[in-house]
Amino acid sequence: MARWTVAGKVCLITGASSGIGLETASGLANLGAKVVMVCRNQGAGEAARDTVILKSGNSEVDLLIADLARQADIHKLATTIRQIYPQLDVLINNAAVASPRRTLTADGIETTFAVNYLAPFLLTNLLVASVIQSRSARIINVVSDQHQPVDFNDLGNEKKWNGMRAYARSKFALIVFSYELAQRLAGSGISVNCLHPGLVATGLSRDFPLPFRLMTRFFFSRPVEGARVPIYLATSPELTEVSGKYFKGCHQARSHPATYNRELAARLWEVSQHLTRHSSQK
Numbered sequence: 001m002a003r004w005t006v007a008g009k010v011c012l013i014t015g016a017s018s019g020i021g022l023e024t025a026s027g028l029a030n031l032g033a034k035v036v037m038v039c040r041n042q043g044a045g046e047a048a049r050d051t052v053i054l055k056s057g058n059s060e061v062d063l064l065i066a067d068l069a070r071q072a073d074i075h076k077l078a079t080t081i082r083q084i085y086p087q088l089d090v091l092i093n094n095a096a097v098a099s100p101r102r103t104l105t106a107d108g109i110e111t112t113f114a115v116n117y118l119a120p121f122l123l124t125n126l127l128v129a130s131v132i133q134s135r136s137a138r139i140i141n142v143v144s145d146q147h148q149p150v151d152f153n154d155l156g157n158e159k160k161w162n163g164m165r166a167y168a169r170s171k172f173a174l175i176v177f178s179y180e181l182a183q184r185l186a187g188s189g190i191s192v193n194c195l196h197p198g199l200v201a202t203g204l205s206r207d208f209p210l211p212f213r214l215m216t217r218f219f220f221s222r223p224v225e226g227a228r229v230p231i232y233l234a235t236s237p238e239l240t241e242v243s244g245k246y247f248k249g250c251h252q253a254r255s256h257p258a259t260y261n262r263e264l265a266a267r268l269w270e271v272s273q274h275l276t277r278h279s280s281q282k
């Protein structure tokens with residue numbers, strides 16, 4: 001098999017307007033990939049794309065607009081991707097939110113769970129059935145070391161709202177999805193891995209109290225350092241056969257023991273299909 005190289009490959013990254021996503025897009029463009037940036041806001045997206053082109057010198061950078069809190073937007077996004085790109089080589093589900101306030105999406109779903117977990121679940125399933133078909137394609141989910149088991153009786157985090165817990169539960173769900181999808185795609189040549197990028201000073205904590213934001217600014221890494229991990233997972237030739245793993249930094253690690261529970265994974269998959277009204281082929 002030819003040695004994996006990201007040059008010329010189509011790499012799509014969500015949440016590419018800022019932080020780790022923006023730096024990941026720049027890094028991949030710098031390595032010669034054709035980068036597709038998915039952003040929520042047209043103006044911010046265009047500014048981000050200009051930055052990536054300027055920093056990398058690579059003009060093969062596309063911008064697609066979608067609000068991942070809206071399932072209708074995710075369906076439209078998947079349709080657009082199918083129309084433009086015959087195949088995707090790398091999908092990086094990076095977009096996420098963390099909020100001290102509980103809000104609902106237009107679909108009536110708690111926003112953290114919707115954006116951080118259901119959006120990658122739906123988008124990935126819509127694309128796996130069509131454009132992510134090449135052998136050696138890579139699906140990469142950006143999760144967090146801050147993950148804790150979901151409560152099936154409270155997926156909407158209605159009981160005693162806590163923004164950090166809602167975030168941690170959404171990341172737990174995304175890890176479980178990563179392992180389950182890796183199992184379902186075993187033998188297809190498509191790998192699915194997830195990663196914790198480290199503690200990085202970004203806009204993720206923008207709605208949290210000032211002391212917390214100040215702490216992140218002084219003690220956390222810079223986005224370019226956080227981006228090293230998704231870039232590593234997207235580009236490393238030695239990871240071609242590696243799937244269903246959790247990476248902390250650029251090293252494999254163990255996630256919470258409950259993330260390896262296959263019964264929990266099957267239950268979560270079923271609930272997620274119901275919540276996204278999506279029936280995957282697998």
Ligand SMILES: NC(=O)c1ccc[n+]([C@@H]2O[C@H](COP(=O)([O-])OP(=O)(O)OC[C@H]3O[C@@H](n4cnc5c(N)ncnc54)[C@H](OP(=O)(O)O)[C@@H]3O)[C@@H](O)[C@H]2O)c1
Binds near residue numbers: 069096201
């Ligand atoms: N920073 C850390 O310490 C840390 C630690 C562990 C894991 N992570 C993970 O790293 C990833 C990147 O986060 P970050 O730290 O770089 O934060 P960030 O700068 O806030 O980036 C988050 C990205 O997600 C996008 N996004 C949010 N809601 C969206 C929606 N409804 N539709 C489309 N895009 C949406 C944001 O777009 P807008 O610009 O439009 O808001 C932004 O581009 C996340 O998955 C996060 O959970 C971060």
